[in-house]
Amino acid sequence: MTELNLEQIRNFRLHSHHLDAFYTKEDLIAAAGACGMQNSPPGAWETALYNRIPSCSQEDMNHFLYQERCLLQAWSLRGAPVVFPEEESDVFLSALIPQEDEPWIYTHGISLALDFLQMSFEELLPMLKQVMPRLNGKTIVTKSALDQTLAEWMLPLLPEEKKTLWNHPSMYGSPDKQTVGGAVVSFLLRPCAFDGLVVFGAREGISPTFTSYNAWTGHPLGNQGEGAKKLVRKFLHCYGPATPASFEGWLGCSGKQARRMWKAVSEEMEPVKAVGKNAWILSEDKACLMSPKPLQRELLLLGGHDPYLDQRDRSLLQPDKSLHKQIWKMVANPGTVVYRGEIIGIWTSTKKSRGMEMKITLWNGFQDKEKISVLAEEYADFRQQKLIGIEF
Structure with missing residues (x-):
């Protein structure tokens, strides 16, 4: 059985989530449709899309969602508001x-x-x-x-x-x-x-x-009959190696529904060992998993509800389980500092009359505060605010 290590899995997931390189507006549908983008709290999807396509402004996003309407927001996975490509409504609805x-x-x-x-x-x-x-x-x-x-x-x-x-x-x-x-x-x-x-x-x-x-x-919701299969494929492509139980948790559905949907794509899967545990991948993803490409972007400031953070095997993101309660809360998750796929810290921002203040806590690994400060300034600029202070 194929064995996959931590670096292979992290690189693969970063690539699947469009976080390994700088993508452009031409990649909008692929980035938003990889696994949908939760918009709870409001604005979460904007931060997620910005991290994938930094050239996409808030005005661009509003245009795609409200004027062009190639993107759509509706209650979807786990009953949460999710933004996804309108053309994939059968998958996300x-x-x-x-x-x-x-x-x-x-x-x-x-x-x-x-x-x-x-x-x-x-x-x-x-x-x-x-x-x-x-x-x-x-x-x-x-x-x-x-x-x-x-x-x-x-x-x-x-x-x-x-x-x-x-x-x-x-x-x-x-x-x-x-x-x-x-x-x-x-x-x-x-x-x-x-x-x-x-x-x-x-x-x-x-x-x-x-x-x-x-x-x-301008038209009723279509149902081409393949939506469930497409959704399982999306999940495995973004969160594989994975299990039916992790798929159930991601959807927020019953075990029976998860197993039914999973079974419909079972012939396209194969078992692997993922950091010592049994899991499944799409067979067509095996080559990409086995030969990870160098990351063009190693350091990220992700929003607290970014799809990349919605992995069910949280120890792959941060091995120290004592830190998990600081990352994943019942409400209002902080943002995360991610280096080569690992969460190495958290961040929060506060809007003041003069601009934005940020507080960043680092635990281990990457300690280049200058590079983190550059990302913080770029994020504040995306939010159309001036960064007036960073506390490390």
Whole structure:
């Protein structure tokens, strides 16, 4: 069995994520479509794309997403907002639709509201889908307004004895802003997104907007039947060597759904030993893994939710597990300093009236603060701010 070492795996993943060299705007679709770019917190996808295509300004990104619309933002992997090529909507949306008794992604938490209403998931999702076409030609500003508007549209479809419960304050943390019905809608919007019923529109100031897939793209969501296979291939190409369990964690889906999708591409895979552990790669990636090319870019300042950091085998990124809690938090991950594929430090930025301040913590390995400072200045410039201070 082929054995792969740490350097081979890191180099391969950097190349697959378009982080090994300086790519151009001509590579936009390939870079954004490698495995999608999470946009939570808002702006995360911009930092990720900047790290792959430094010549792509924020104005360029807004043009691609909001005017040209070759990129699209919708709830996708793990139920998070993700930016991906519009032409690959079948991969990042309809491929996530479960089959038979597989549960939907990101809907486990709905059980509190279902118990309160004494209604089932199978009753409520069709009701929401029945009113979703009213989003055609309509734009709703803010997520809370979307939840409550759709909940109001569903109200006439509910049994009379459920309507008071539907309008009861939410049990999920914002009872002054959200009803139980709004909370139900919030969970059910993920299945609606996978079905091509709702997408993000252009931001209005700091607020997101929402409309239908058809209204935004000019056509309904297509499903060519190969989306699930393409998604597994993307995962293995960006995160291989990997296992079905790591694929399950990356998608945020059930083990049953992950195994079904994985099996559909099994004939294109082969087993390897990855740093002593059994894993799988795409057979067509073997040559690239075995003969890594020299990195044109060795040092990176990645955003806290960059796709490269979404590897399930985190010890390959940072062997010292005691540092993992500093890198991967429940919310608001810091940025990372990455050298030759290894996380060697973290960074945070603060916006001041005069510009941006950065704090950088280094643990080991690369210690050239001058080169890191240059990258920090370039990032501040991308964010259209002046770097007024760096604390190491």
